[in-house]
Amino acid sequence: MGRQTRAYVDLEALRYNFRLAQRHAGEAAAMAVVKADGYGHGLEAVARALDSEATRFAVASLEEAERLRSAGIEQPIVLLQGFHDPDDIRTCVSLALEPVVHSEHQLVAIEQASLGGSLAVWLKINTGMNRLGFPPADADAVIARARLIEGVNLLGLMTHYACADDRDETMTAHQNGLFSALARRYPDLMFSASNSAGHFRESSPRFDWTRPGIMLYGATPMIAESAAELGLRAVMTLEARLTAIRTLQPGDAVGYGSTWRAEQPTPMGIVSIGYGDGYPRHAPTGTPIWIDGVRITTLGRVSMDMLAVNLTAAPHARPGDKVELWGANVPVDEVARHAGTIGYELLTGVTARVPRVYSE
CATH class of the missing domain: 3.20.20.10 (Alanine racemase)
Structure with missing residues (x-):
């Protein structure tokens, strides 16, 4: 598979x-x-x-x-x-x-x-x-x-x-x-x-x-209005899977550059997507993601093939769970704002190694 x-x-x-x-x-x-x-x-x-x-x-x-x-x-x-x-x-x-x-x-x-x-x-x-x-x-x-x-x-x-x-x-x-x-x-x-x-x-x-x-x-063309406010529907849902879970202890760092450190025990997940797939490398800690019906956030730097997430708000998450990077629950424009860019760049930047799956 x-x-x-x-x-x-x-x-x-x-x-x-x-x-x-x-x-x-x-x-x-x-x-x-x-x-x-x-x-x-x-x-x-x-x-x-x-x-x-x-x-x-x-x-x-x-x-x-x-x-x-x-x-x-x-x-x-x-x-x-x-x-x-x-x-x-x-x-x-x-x-x-x-x-x-x-x-x-x-x-x-x-x-x-x-x-x-x-x-x-x-x-x-x-x-x-x-x-x-x-x-x-x-x-x-x-x-x-x-x-x-x-x-x-x-x-x-x-x-x-x-x-x-x-x-x-x-x-x-x-x-x-x-x-x-x-x-x-x-x-x-x-x-x-x-x-x-x-x-x-x-x-x-x-x-x-x-x-x-x-x-x-399904992305907004306006500076101060969301796609939903304009009546637009999300067309692309970028999805990956949770591949691993571990608990970080106070002082543990995550990812390249050790840019984020845990201040308390923190459940962390690894998601199988990165900038090699078109997810923005410059998305900072705190960028929203959706899993198991709730919003969670990224941790540390995005890698080429994976990224880390904070699972505190999703205690029932398990390896293999679906993760929405953007779509109906997390608008692509919101991810773009966190990454300091626009939805246009994120949508057009999804790379060829991510299969497109079409539905009516």
Whole structure:
């Protein structure tokens, strides 16, 4: 049977979260963002689960798009970073992919390419994120150039919010103002701005397409609101087994660096998971874990293949018991806060040696 460390993926919870995103999108349509191997949940399984729900998918790379096509996904697939090499343009044509063109060199490559068919593209407009995209002042000229390229079908414009996860900021309103001005000038094009956080900003326009990502997987996109408060359901349950139990005596230390010492007799358990599986090494003593219907906490440093827990609150725990590292009882965002990171990183960081087990 081997080591029973597993990531259980609830596909019905995934679909529930997508439907919630679509409700928040209103009259706009939601394209499912499944990049980074479906945020660590398994690209093909996630896409197939949403195949009857989503009418468009979005990924970060050509390799991810090719995997979706090989898995039988027929919907339009948006390449959020576009293509990285001019030779990839023909692949976009042959697989009916929709690259997002964000830079002058990409536009020139398309102008100089022999397409061999029709290429649908989006243009990225930089309204304040300042990573990728054309300046709003250049939008008219770039749109005109794209429309002159034979074989190119300009679908629409995209932008990306920088601060939508914070309800108290003003950047999102500024970005919406710039993007809305373009939308009024080009009513024949589609517009897309909202990431997951944008779905929960009631005053933000939804335009034509939203792009839910992390919310699909049951983690919060908002700074001060939990996934449960937003109505989201946990999709991944990361589970391992208790492999050993011992009682530490006062003065006994645990793990590398002896960073934690017992001040009184303390029942300690060892759990078969560590940073080699994607559990954060920097999770400190006191990070919550669930076993036998109660919360317990970690002790000392996380090792590559195991971690220690304080079993004082779970006196009936025995080797072989299931341990939830995150899931319905311990939200991944709570673990992330203890570890000084975000739920995105933990979900996408679960390594390949942890089997994904899917259920409906």
